[in-house]
Amino acid sequence: MRAKAILLQFILMMGVWLLLSGRVTFENLAAGAIVALVITMMTTSRTSMLGEIRLTPRALGAHLLFFLVFLRELIRSNLDVARRVLSPSLPIHPGIVKVKTRLRSPLGRFVLANAITLTPGTFTVDIMGDSLFIHWLDMAPEDAEAAARHIVSRFEKYLEVAYG
Amino acid sequence: MNVLSIAGALLVGFGAIFLFIGAIGLLRMPDCYTRIQAGTKASTLGTILSLGGIGLLHPSWLGKALLILLFVLLTNPVSSHVLARAAHLAGILPRGDTEVDELAAETEAKHHSINGGGST
Numbered sequence: 001m002r003a004k005a006i007l008l009q010f011i012l013m014m015g016v017w018l019l020l021s022g023r024v025t026f027e028n029l030a031a032g033a034i035v036a037l038v039i040t041m042m043t044t045s046r047t048s049m050l051g052e053i054r055l056t057p058r059a060l061g062a063h064l065l066f067f068l069v070f071l072r073e074l075i076r077s078n079l080d081v082a083r084r085v086l087s088p089s090l091p092i093h094p095g096i097v098k099v100k101t102r103l104r105s106p107l108g109r110f111v112l113a114n115a116i117t118l119t120p121g122t123f124t125v126d127i128m129g130d131s132l133f134i135h136w137l138d139m140a141p142e143d144a145e146a147a148a149r150h151i152v153s154r155f156e157k158y159l160e161v162a163y164g
Numbered sequence: 165m166n167v168l169s170i171a172g173a174l175l176v177g178f179g180a181i182f183l184f185i186g187a188i189g190l191l192r193m194p195d196c197y198t199r200i201q202a203g204t205k206a207s208t209l210g211t212i213l214s215l216g217g218i219g220l221l222h223p224s225w226l227g228k229a230l231l232i233l234l235f236v237l238l239t240n241p242v243s244s245h246v247l248a249r250a251a252h253l254a255g256i257l258p259r260g261d262t263e264v265d266e267l268a269a270e271t272e273a274k275h276h277s278i279n280g281g282g283s284t
Contacts, residue, residue, distance in 0.1 A: 019227035078209035085189035117241030
């Protein structure tokens with residue numbers, strides 16, 4: 001678990017370095033490896049949650065699917081909110097609802113909360129234990145529970161495989 | 165003008181439109197929480213499009229643009245969540261015609277415990 005967290009963080013740091021420097025030469029890679037190693041060693045006690053990422057083929061597939069679903073929802077949410085902002089009557093019915101999540105891992109919950117924040121008119125105000133409090137720009141008062149459930153489960157089914 | 169730079173310019177233009185809509189949303193929304201909605205939503209797509217367009221206009225900057233994008237996608241929801249949470253803890257209630265506020269009921273029951281989350 002710990003070794004995996006350290007390895008993942010090192011790879012992440014290397015990736016950031018390569019994107020920033022934009023050159024693949026031996027000197028560049030060596031300097032990057034040293035810097036990435038030092039940063040990884042300095043911060044390793046705080047990044048152990050990276051070890052919760054599962055790396056089985058099934059989990060990697062779930063990551064990919066989650067990313068695609070997330071992108072689609074991101075674009076839809078942006079268009080939806082833009083439409084509401086621009087329509088003269090400002091059609092919004094805000095509310096804060098509570099939804100329970102099945103995810104166990106803190107990292108998985110973090111990703112879920114972030115994904116909700118970036119999707120159609122919803123964002124996470126607070127997390128208490130396994131409950132997410134979601135502010136909703138245009139909620140349906142009659143079946144709020146079911147609709148909120150739907151928002152969460154859309155991402156949850158992938159994140160459950162990827163993080164647990 | 166090749167195809168790449170035209171596509172890049174179009175993307176930057178659309179991005180600017182979405183950022184503008186985000187700004188209008190900030191002005192039009194009635195309370196703190198709905199303003200955060202406008203600020204996060206319309207502006208994320210604006211940022212993505214602008215940075216993608218810059219990446220197409222200057223292909224050598226694509227890596228850096230991707231990196232900035234990643235930071236925006238990670239930090240934008242976190243900052244809006246923290247703003248909203250702080251506002252709610254400070255007792256700023258949603259606008260009067262808000263349908264339900266289940267968080268207010270919950271915090272009432274917990275007697276203003278500041279560290280409500282993170283118990284796991």
